[in-house]
Amino acid sequence: MSGWLAGLLALAFFSPLAFIYARAFAGRVQAAAAARGRSAVAVAAPKLIWPLVLGCALALRLGGGDLAEWQEAAASRTLAAALSALWLLGSLAAILFFVTIPFVLGRFLGALLAAMGKFSGERDDPLSFGSRGFKREGSETAGQESARMGFTVAIDGPAAAGKGTIAQRLAAHYGFAYLDTGLLYRAIGRLAAERGLDLDDGEAMGAVARALDPAVLDDGSLRGREAGELASRVAVHAPVRAALTEFQRGFARRPGGAVLDGRDIGTVICPEAEVKIFVSASPEVRARRRTDELLAKGRAVDYGTILQEVRARDERDSGRAAAPLKAAPDAALLDTSELDIEEAFRAACRIVDASPHPRSGA
Numbered sequence: 139m140s141g142w143l144a145g146l147l148a149l150a151f152f153s154p155l156a157f158i159y160a161r162a163f164a165g166r167v168q169a170a171a172a173a174r175g176r177s178a179v180a181v182a183a184p185k186l187i188w189p190l191v192l193g194c195a196l197a198l199r200l201g202g203g204d205l206a207e208w209q210e211a212a213a214s215r216t217l218a219a220a221l222s223a224l225w226l227l228g229s230l231a232a233i234l235f236f237v238t239i240p241f242v243l244g245r246f247l248g249a250l251l252a253a254m255g256k257f258s259g260e261r262d263d264p265l266s267f268g269s270r271g272f273k274r275e276g277s278e279t280a281g282q283e284s285a286r287m288g289f290t291v292a293i294d295g296p297a298a299a300g301k302g303t304i305a306q307r308l309a310a311h312y313g314f315a316y317l318d319t320g321l322l323y324r325a326i327g328r329l330a331a332e333r334g335l336d337l338d339d340g341e342a343m344g345a346v347a348r349a350l351d352p353a354v355l356d357d358g359s360l361r362g363r364e365a366g367e368l369a370s371r372v373a374v375h376a377p378v379r380a381a382l383t384e385f386q387r388g389f390a391r392r393p394g395g396a397v398l399d400g401r402d403i404g405t406v407i408c409p410e411a412e413v414k415i416f417v418s419a420s421p422e423v424r425a426r427r428r429t430d431e432l433l434a435k436g437r438a439v440d441y442g443t444i445l446q447e448v449r450a451r452d453e454r455d456s457g458r459a460a461a462p463l464k465a466a467p468d469a470a471l472l473d474t475s476e477l478d479i480e481e482a483f484r485a486a487c488r489i490v491d492a493s494p495h496p497r498s499g500a
């Protein structure tokens with residue numbers, strides 16, 4: 139049987155597996171594209187380099203040519219060496235054909251499906267093994283059982299480190315409730331500014347916080363830059379923080395599990411949380427992400443200004459006396475500087491899955 143015929147037969151045999159992988163890949167690409175405000179094609183393109191190399195190597199190997207002849211014909215030594223390397227890689231890919239073929243095929247098909255906007259709801263990667271804890275639907279694990287009784291994931295970190303996206307995705311993945319605690323401070327800052335109050339008056343800000351109606355958190359405009367600045371200013375006051383503590387603790391302990399993200403969740407609000415993650419990234423990376431995000435929304439912004447804002451906010455959030463931004467001593471550190479959102483999410487899942495058996499009740 140010729141190499142090509144064997145290849146075609148393997149292709150037909152592995153198509154269903156490749157399709158399953160393609161679905162998952164398309165979902166991941168679209169989730170990452172949405173989170174980063176980029177097109178699915180831009181997100182998928184760098185992820186096609188390895189499948190492309192492997193595909194070429196496999197085709198070269200199965201094509202039935204003669205390596206020695208090609209090397210002789212090669213114009214330079216470098217080209218001859220590259221051909222040998224590709225040949226070797228092709229041999230390996232052919233031996234591991236049951237992985238290579240679904241991978242190569244699945245990635246290309248997945249990229250095409252992502253570009254067409256298909257399967258945007260798919261998130262789990264069926265080819266990733268070894269996760270334990272809450273992951274599988276249908277069969278309830280010990281983790282899921284405890285989750286029904288109260289399980290808190292506390293996520294802290296500076297602005298634009300990716301903690302909000304990670305927290306949201308963890309909540310969706312494990313079926314937990316989600317609270318973006320920054321919104322509480324944003325709402326207080328906004329209300330105080332609208333009423334013309336002095337943002338440096340801790341008692342007055344505390345009164346606004348005590349009267350806060352959680353319904354105002356649904357206002358989408360709270361996520362803007364201006365509200366973030368106001369939030370950072372009112373968040374320095376101890377009376378404001380005290381007024382919000384009980385609400386956040388109640389949320390964290392709700393049956394079914396909860397994910398909260400903020401600055402002091404693992405240190406002050408829920409020091410007893412089952413999982414604590416401190417998400418960070420360099421100020422430059424965070425400023426770049428925030429700038430790209432705003433540019434994608436059509437806002438005219440400048441990287442230098444955003445970097446200054448990020449640094450100023452870090453300084454205020456970390457330098458204040460009341461519940462400053464810092465990692466809890468037992469928090470897992472997750473630096474997202476070099477990770478895309480999918481990689482960061484998977485790293486966070488590994489942290490949750492590796493947490494000791496959650497305590498019951500409470």
Ligand code: DC
Pocket residue numbers: 297298319320321323324366369370373399400401402403451455
């Ligand atoms: O996470 P965010 O960007 O929405 O937060 C806005 C501000 O609110 C942030 O600069 C500091 C403050 N904050 C806080 O002090 N404690 C929290 N748990 C959440 C936010």
